[in-house]
Amino acid sequence: MRKHTSLLAIYFASFALFVIALSSGAVASDAKGHKPAKPCSFSDARFDGTVDLHAVDEYQDALAQLLKQEKFTDLDCIADAARSGKTRFAGGSWKLHKFYVGLDTPRPGHPTQDDWKQHLKLVKRWVDDNPNSVTAPVVLARSYVSYAWDARGDGYADTVSDNGWKVFHERMMKAEAALKDSDFAGKCPEWFVAMMQVAQGESWGLSRFKPLFEQAVAYQRDYEYYYRVYAIMLSPKWFGAEGEAARFAEETADRVGGEAGDLLYFEIADEIVCPCDEPDFGHFSWPRLQKGHAALEKKYGTSLMEVNSFALMAVKFTDWEVAEGAFKRIGDNWNEKTWSNEAWFKQNRDFALQMGPMQAETRRNWREARANMQTQEGQVYRKELEQKLAAFERPCLDQSKGDLSKMEMFVQVGANGAVANAQTEKQPTPFVSCLMNNLYTSFSKKETPFAAPPNNPYWLVLEVDPATLSASAK
DSSP, X not given: OOOOOOOHHHHHHHXXXXXXXXXXXXXXXXXXXXXXXXXXXXXXXXXXXXXXXXXXHHHHHXXXXXXXXXXXXXXXXXXXXXXXXXXXXXXXXXXXXXXXXXXXXXXXXXXXXXXXXXXXXXXXXXXXXXXXXXXXXXHHHHHHXXXXXXXXXXXXXXXXXXXXXXXXXXXXXXXXHHHHHSTTTTSSHHXXXXXXXXXXXXXXXXXXXXXXXXXXXXXXXXXXXXXXXXXXXXXXXXXXXXXXXXXXXXXXXHHHOHHHHHHHHHHHHHHHXXXXXXXXXXXXXXXXXXXXXXXXXXXXXXOHHHHHHHHHHHHHTTOHHHHHHHHHHHTTOOOHHHHSSHHHHHHHHHHHHHHHHHHHHHHHHHHHHHHHTTSHXXXXXXXXXXXXXXXXXXXXXXXXXXXXXXXXXXXXXXXXXXXXXXXXXXXXXXXXXXXXXXXXXXXXXXXXXXXXXSSSSEEEEEEEOHHHHHHHHO
16 A cells, blocks of 8 residues: 555645536446446546656545545446546556555555444445446455455464454455455456455465456456566465566566567566565566566656656666666655655665766776777787786686686776776676786786777776686696
8 A cells, every 4th residue: 555644634625626626528337338417527637646746645535535425426437437448647557446446445544443444334335325336346345355454464474363364364255255246246357356356365376366367367458457466476475486476477578569568567577576675576677677667658658656666676676877867757756665764765866876877887888898899900909908918817716716707807998008997797706806906906006018909098898717717727
């Protein structure tokens, strides 16, 4: 659940006027295909996640207020319009999904048991008063799922009391009953999401869960939340192994293909990434995630929520250059769910702002080095340098600690033939660390052991091969 502090008193004071003044212009149909007498009297136009981090939360707070006012017909109209129109917020999140998320717990804040009882009472009244509602039973089911987790708590399974488990399962069974007893079972994409939540809570296992997932995808293939829930089920903390969620994302994205596949890949990863030490996210492809995020913004526009998530992904992959750009877009609009707390957000932001320019410069140097190696003069110069480099390499054989693996090294040579800089893309081996130290010592002594390069300064790529050196020394 996304947490924030909203100026509810101000918002609710203007809410009645807002509902009267605005009209969405969307004509929604009820379950029997009949059109309502007039358009929905609620507009979501003002909830713009492009400029307002809390836009979706405010949208959900407005829906919760309609529920408290027992405006069930209005809620049905909003959901029907979102369902039939397949509308989305900026950044791609489905309005229908956010509708249900906004109504499956008492809002705002941390609900008490009295809040829960009142919330369920209202939703049940909605179900009874609007028997043709496709939406109300799903809201009821999702509410029971959330209420079940309220009884269980967020701790590890072995910390839950026997009574906690008992209440948890009782409420999950009520959620399942609400879905199955509805005359409109399986008539809304969120019906399947809610049933997946029940299956997850009741630990159905993948053999029983997978057919439900496949049924959901057959109903509406582009509803991303099916894939998100299934990816969670494939994580190690549920029924999968490390890396399985990433493989599922890759296979699914490849099957969809193109930008749509890359976009879905990003959406699945967005469900896995977290401000924690969870290793599963590291199995995703960072280049493909960048392509997916670009495809998302191209198709659905910018969302501050998604930019926060993208920045976290960049941090996880230590891509400080990309992270720097994302943090600049975020500004002070940090998301608590993404970063957990402001201190950790600022720590990563400040580090990215410091390291981003340096990493960008390093990457430019590496691109220049690789480009130089594509020229004939670059190849000739590298061979000349490698012959003289052996004198710096030989003393490092004794410090290799048995690691004789090959490694690329990027070297910058000045006009006088001195090595002014040496870097590696990965953690250097003991042999390479020794070599880099020897080159630095030579530079500090103002030695000029190599020939002048074709240009000044000149970057080149060297393949350091201690195994071959060791064999030739014998």
